[in-house]
Amino acid sequence: MIVTIDGPAGSGKSTTAQRAAAQLGYVYLDTGAMYRAVALGFLRADAPATPEGADRVLPALDVDVAYRDDTMQVVLGGEQVSTQIRTAEVGAVVSDISTLAPVRDYMAEEQRRIGHEQAEEHGGVVLDGRDTGTVVFPEAAVKIFMVADLEERARRRQQEYEAAGEDVSFDEVRAEIEERDRQDRNRDIAPLRRAEDAVVLDTTDRTIAEQVSFVVDRVKAHPAWGT
Template sequence: MNIPVLTIDGPSGAGKGTVCRAIAKKLGWHYLDSGSIYRSLAIAVLKAGVDVRDVGAVTEVAQAMSLEFDCGDELTVRLDGENITPQLASETTGNTASVVAAYPEVRAVLLQKQKDFQQPPGLVADGRDMGTVVFPEAEYKVYLTASAEERAKRRYKQLIEKGIGANLDQITSEIEARDRRDQERNIAPLAMAEDALYLDSSDLTIEQVIEKVMNLVR
């Protein structure tokens, strides 16, 4: 059975998550937020109480864990049925994720976990290497980006609206540095698939981006 997959890759702050969740809801398809995969494993490892340096034990936890992504107004991530969304952003989770992500055995298990999200009637996959590494045969591929300056403005606005102090120049520098790291890393670097639709959202509203992606799938 040919199960359609839409991959949306691109740098941080381009609006991938918002667009992917909206498209998944419109189509009634499953949703994969690949950016949460390693952080979810980190939480599973901490809950299991295994030694993060024990590759075999970490791999077993990765094989056993069950993940679900709910596309509400905000993303909800469930690990073995439990809502772990608030824990994903913690420093402990991030530090543990960076350790477990270095193990090739773990990466192989989580690659298969991501592939397993391809279920009827279809899948919308959000990430950095969805169209190049995880689903290279996907029927629909989009590379969604925006200028570093525009992405920094969006992030700055989000922080200010939440009452968090922010410096626009500093955010811009951090985004540019992250782009370089993502593009230059050895494992699954950020790259545009040759057969992807290139979309620059710098001067587009979220609604306009969603419409362009829907037109591709239609």
């Protein structure tokens, strides 16, 4: 079974998707982390966020995922970069890079490949991102669209930066998320939007456990569960 969780930055997609996958016995695929790995590849190549930059970076780019103790790790050119992709430097450029048509085409193809492989091997996969239910897997069995208010999302993202050793003010993080929201919703290619058949989950005042239960309950209520 394919389960997609989409939503804006800081809405709680990654934590919820990862824990829901564990409870369901599925694997978790963080598509946003994969885009961050692409952005890190651009930064390391000193390439601009332009089609020309994509033409230079993508042919040599090798983004993949690995699972260790059921935890997803992002791999770039054979190097595990799950911590490096969570820096403010990567966060500042990932949206511009992810709007490029060649990048989105490359990533959608890779995400479909990995998603189908993992679903076949483990019985199901839970993906989170911004277009997993609209572009990558429009045929997904269960689709969730997560939202939360801006202040709460900024607080969560600042905690991520602190965990990565980054000293970024709350105001800076809030402004970054506001700009990311604007870019994600207004881009021409695969803008952030709720799929018509997606269920909305507002996480502003919900605990992580409540968010996970919401997703797990809907998956188990689907006719394909357990088949």
